Amino acid sequence: xxxxxxxxxxxxxxxxxxxxxxxxxxxxxxxxxxxxxxxxxxxxxxxxxxxxxxxxxxxxxxxxxxxxxxxxxxxxxxxxxxxxxxxxxxxxxxxxxxxxxxxxxxxxxxxxxxxxxxxxxxxxxxxxxxxxxxxxxxxxxxxxxxxxxxxxxxxxxxxxxxxxxxxxxxxxxxxxxxxxxxxxxxxxxxxxxxxxxxxxxxxxxxxxxxxxxxxxxxxxxxxxxxxxxxxxxxx
Numbered sequence: 001x002x003x004x005x006x007x008x009x010x011x012x013x014x015x016x017x018x019x020x021x022x023x024x025x026x027x028x029x030x031x032x033x034x035x036x037x038x039x040x041x042x043x044x045x046x047x048x049x050x051x052x053x054x055x056x057x058x059x060x061x062x063x064x065x066x067x068x069x070x071x072x073x074x075x076x077x078x079x080x081x082x083x084x085x086x087x088x089x090x091x092x093x094x095x096x097x098x099x100x101x102x103x104x105x106x107x108x109x110x111x112x113x114x115x116x117x118x119x120x121x122x123x124x125x126x127x128x129x130x131x132x133x134x135x136x137x138x139x140x141x142x143x144x145x146x147x148x149x150x151x152x153x154x155x156x157x158x159x160x161x162x163x164x165x166x167x168x169x170x171x172x173x174x175x176x177x178x179x180x181x182x183x184x185x186x187x188x189x190x191x192x193x194x195x196x197x198x199x200x201x202x203x204x205x206x207x208x209x210x211x212x213x214x215x216x217x218x219x220x221x222x223x224x225x226x227x228x229x230x231x232x233x234x235x
Contacts, residue, residue, distance in 0.1 A: 003169065004084075004169045004170050004196070005084040005085070006085040006086070006164075006167050006168045006169050007078075007082065007084065007085070007086045007168060007169070007170045007171075007172065008086075008089060008161075008164045008165050008168045008170070008171050008172070008186075008190070009086070009088045009171075009172045009173075009174060010089050010091070010171070010172070010173045010174065010183060010186055011075075011088060011089070011090045011091065011092060011097070011174045011175055011176070012090075012091045012092065012174070012175045012176030012177065012183070013091070013092060013175060013176070013177075014175020014176065014177075014202055014219055015069075015071050015072065015092070015175035015219045015223070016066075016072075016092050016094055016096055016175075017175070017219075018069045018071065018218065018219055018220050019066045019067060019068065019069045019072070019096055020066050021066055021092075021094055021096075034055060037151075038051065039051065039052050039055045039056075040148075040150045040151055041150050041151045042150055042152055043152075044150075045145060045150070050131065052146075053129075053130045053131045053145075053146075054131050056112065056130065056146040056148070057129040057130060059112055060112050060113065060127065060129075060146075061129075063094045063095070063112050063113070064113075066094065066096065067096075067099075068096045068097075068099050068100035069096075069219070069220045070221075070223070070224050071174070071175075071219035071220050071224065072096045072097055072099075072100035072102070073100045074223045074224040074226075074227040074228075075088060075097065075100070075102055075174075075223065075227065076097070076100040076101035077101075077227060077231075078227045078230060078231065079101070079102045079103055079104050080101065080103075081231055082230075082231075085164070085167065085168075086104050087104055087106060087161075087164045088102055088104055088105045088106065089106045089108055089161055089164075090105060090106070090107055090108070090109075091108060091109050091176065091180070091183050092107075092109070093107065093109055093111050093112045093148050094112060095111065095113055106156075106157055106160065106161065107156065108149070108155040108157065108161065108183065109148065109149040109155055109156070110146070110148040110149045111148070112146065112148065113126060114126055114146075114147035115130065115144045115146065115147055116144065116145055116146070116147035117139060117141065117143050117144055118143045118144075118145060119136060119139055119141035119143035120136060120138050120141065120143075122136060122137075122138035122139065123147055124136070124137050124138065126147075130144055130145070130146070155182065155183070158182065161186070162189070165186060165189055165190050165193065169195065169196060170195065170196045170197075171186065171187060171195050171196070171197045172197075172198045172199075172200065173186070173187060173197075173198070173199045173200070173201070173205070173211070174200045174201070174219060174223060175200070175201060175202070175219050176201065177205055177206060178205030178206035178207035179205075179206050184206065184207055187199075187207050187211060188207070188210050191210050191211075196212055197210065197211045197212050197213075198211060198213050198215070198226075199211040199214040199215070200214075200215050200217075200219065200222045200223055200226060201214065202217070202218060202219070203216060204216070
């Protein structure tokens with residue numbers, strides 16, 4: 001792809017939906033039959049920690065049964081072959097990008113398969129339940145919670161993301177609704193900096209007007225096609 005050296009890719013729920021992972025908001029603002037306010041805020045955790053921990057235990061167990069799809073695999077192929085800067089910024093808390101083989105991945109909303117100790121600030125890979133309040137491997141305190149960014153909390157590594165956008169030649173958004181900030185504002189930031197912008201989505205997002213180009217279709221189809229296009233000159 002001419003004149004493209006540095007790429008930032010934002011991925012959202014749409015890329016993992018084809019692997020069987022539910023999107024964050026379903027009909028009526030419910031998430032797997034739970035109100036977001038009851039399972040995805042610090043106040044919910046303080047009010048009813050058992051409900052929140054049980055909910056995330058179920059999701060953690062379910063994620064481990066899912067597999068990457070052709071969209072994840074295509075981005076991993078791009079990651080391996082691209083010799084310029086590339087950063088995959090994902091809003092998803094699953095590990096499907098990594099299991100597909102991608103290495104340059106930033107989880108701005110945390111990871112389901114991590115535990116965060118609020119006592120010592122350690123983060124630990126975690127695949128087991130938390131409902132029984134296991135001790136933190138680092139400090140021994142029973143202060144673990146899912147390492148997931150809830151509503152009202154600041155996403156991770158925002159400085160690194162904005163820095164990557166500032167030096168990018170191309171910003172690509174895949175499978176996002178364009179409704180959740182700050183991620184929804186990345187395309188506007190990129191466009192105002194003169195970065196080329198591309199949307200790959202099942203349907204137009206709320207921010208489609210900011211993209212130079214939108215390609216509609218299933219992620220498992222449009223993402224591999226785009227990656228083939230990007231890598232074609234290098235063959």
